[in-house]
Amino acid sequence: MKKLAVSFFLFxxxxxxxxxxRELIHALPSTLGFNENFIDQKVDSIMEMGIDSLAFPGAQLxxxxxxxxxxxxxxxxxxxxxxxxxxxxxxYDLASVTKISGPLPALMKLVDEGKLDLDxxxxxxxxxxxxxxxxxxxxxxxxxxxxxxxxxxxVFLQKVLRKNGEIKKxxxxxxxxxxxxxxxxxxxxINHRFERKMNRIINRSKVSDEKKYKYSGxxxxxxxxxxxxxTGTDYQTYLDENFYGPLGxxxxxxxxxENNYVxxxxxxxxxxLFRKTLVKGWVHDENASLKGGVSGNAGLFGTADDLAKLMLxxxxxGNVDGKQLISKETVKEFTTIQYPENENYRGLGFDKPLxxxxxxxxxxxxxxxxxxxxxxxxxxxxxxxxxADPVKNLTFIFLSNRVYPSRDHRKLYSLDIRQALQDVFxxxxxxxxxx
Numbered sequence: 001m002k003k004l005a006v007s008f009f010l011f012x013x014x015x016x017x018x019x020x021x022r023e024l025i026h027a028l029p030s031t032l033g034f035n036e037n038f039i040d041q042k043v044d045s046i047m048e049m050g051i052d053s054l055a056f057p058g059a060q061l062x063x064x065x066x067x068x069x070x071x072x073x074x075x076x077x078x079x080x081x082x083x084x085x086x087x088x089x090x091x092y093d094l095a096s097v098t099k100i101s102g103p104l105p106a107l108m109k110l111v112d113e114g115k116l117d118l119d120x121x122x123x124x125x126x127x128x129x130x131x132x133x134x135x136x137x138x139x140x141x142x143x144x145x146x147x148x149x150x151x152x153x154x155v156f157l158q159k160v161l162r163k164n165g166e167i168k169k170x171x172x173x174x175x176x177x178x179x180x181x182x183x184x185x186x187x188x189x190i191n192h193r194f195e196r197k198m199n200r201i202i203n204r205s206k207v208s209d210e211k212k213y214k215y216s217g218x219x220x221x222x223x224x225x226x227x228x229x230x231t232g233t234d235y236q237t238y239l240d241e242n243f244y245g246p247l248g249x250x251x252x253x254x255x256x257x258e259n260n261y262v263x264x265x266x267x268x269x270x271x272x273l274f275r276k277t278l279v280k281g282w283v284h285d286e287n288a289s290l291k292g293g294v295s296g297n298a299g300l301f302g303t304a305d306d307l308a309k310l311m312l313x314x315x316x317x318g319n320v321d322g323k324q325l326i327s328k329e330t331v332k333e334f335t336t337i338q339y340p341e342n343e344n345y346r347g348l349g350f351d352k353p354l355x356x357x358x359x360x361x362x363x364x365x366x367x368x369x370x371x372x373x374x375x376x377x378x379x380x381x382x383x384x385x386x387x388a389d390p391v392k393n394l395t396f397i398f399l400s401n402r403v404y405p406s407r408d409h410r411k412l413y414s415l416d417i418r419q420a421l422q423d424v425f426x427x428x429x430x431x432x433x434x435x
Contacts, residue, residue, distance in 0.1 A: 024064070025068045028070065029065075029071060032066070034065070042424040043421060043424055046421055047421075055400075055417060058400065059075055060304055060399050062305070062397040064395040065393055065429075067312055069308065074088050080405075087264060089263050089305070090265070092303070093382050094307075097384045097386055101252065101307070104334070105239070105243050105310075109326055112330050116140060118140050118141040118348070121138065125226060125230065129203065141348065142211070145344060148207065150214070150218050151218065155287075159194075171190065172190055176189045179192055180192070182291065183293065186282075199221075220296035224296050235294065250303075251302050251303050252301075252307070253300065255293050265301065267404060268382050268401055269284055269407055274286060278405075283299045285297065298380075311397065318331040335348075335352075335390075340355060350377065351378045352375070352376050353366065354366050357373070358370075365419055366419065371389055375390070381407070385399075
């Protein structure tokens with residue numbers, strides 16, 4: 001059995017200028033009526049099983065009831081060499097959790113302000129689609145609910161690499177200049193024209209005539225540019241000023257290597273194709289990487305604390321400290337299933353429980369079968385998962401680097417680890433009532 005490192009300590013950060021001093025409230029599970037012994041026994045067992053099974057070298061779990069954190073523990077190490085234990089203030093590559101943490105709150109606010117309409121053609125706002133017969137009538141509602149028929153993913157890395165695996169120098173240089181400013185990794189810089197190439201390929205991509213649930217992250221690659229066009233503000237600045245600052249999310253953001261955080265950054269994959277090294281401190285997702293690390297599909301890094309603040313904000317339907325940053329009506333609309341008649345269980349950008357989730361056994365459910373139908377969240381390819389339940393008032397943050405050392409490590413999914421962990425807290429709440 002592998003040695004299991006468990007961390008409990010907290011860490012204080014120096015806050016960026018203009019950020020709120022909001023801090024999370026912490027309490028023991030028992031003070032809010034949870035069966036504490038049941039939680040400790042079950043969670044420790046599941047985490048140890050995950051590490052022993054090589055589902056991940058380390059992970060951490062944060063759970064809040066109402067607005068109070070009742071559980072936050074870290075397990076294992078950054079890598080399987082067992083040198084650096086996971087700490088509660090570690091920064092993680094959030095992968096697709098970026099979608100609901102970066103562009104989505106901005107889109108919600110723009111809908112609130114009447115600058116975006118969910119049911120008008122997206123081509124009104126994204127001009128190139130006006131000339132595309134198969135895209136000109138697609139609505140933002142269809143796109144965000146993954147009901148538009150867009151293809152799931154485009155591997156842009158193929159445009160940068162030759163057949164022999166060598167990097168095309170016209171796209172990527174080993175030093176920066178006026179044309180090569182976006183940084184892909186240490187010593188790798190992308191041509192500023194490549195983003196336009198990506199956009200052209202997205203604009204020309206095929207659309208299925210069959211309108212049914214088909215997950216696609218394509219438009220999240222262009223959302224940051226759209227947000228800048230509609231707000232007249234730099235995308236990252238807009239997020240900081242309107243969301244991360246007011247919420248007190250001190251570390252949530254892009255390009256963590258530029259910010260000199262004291263936090264350790266958890267590595268992801270040993271990249272054998274592109275960067276030829278262990279990816280650490282730079283986004284794992286290749287498409288986001290080719291956009292210089294700032295994208296809507298991936299690229300955000302953050303701590304469990306910051307994600308908890310964001311998900312509690314959503315759980316409270318856009319309210320923080322009595323201020324409504326996004327209207328309650330808009331948050332409810334985005335977190336509601338849009339096309340159940342088409343067996344599509346997604347909200348607008350948000351993931352939702354399967355339509356018959358409460359009737360399924362744990363190994364078939366997503367997430368826990370005890371989660372309410374009103375709950376919502378998102379997962380990330382690197383092994384991240386966030387969920388909020390406004391009915392049960394439970395917020396669940398799971399962070400891991402399951403892609404270390406390779407994305408072929410998929411035990412996190414096959415062992416149903418995240419559902420099982422989430423299930424513990426629903427049952428612990430029930431047990432406390434019964435006892």
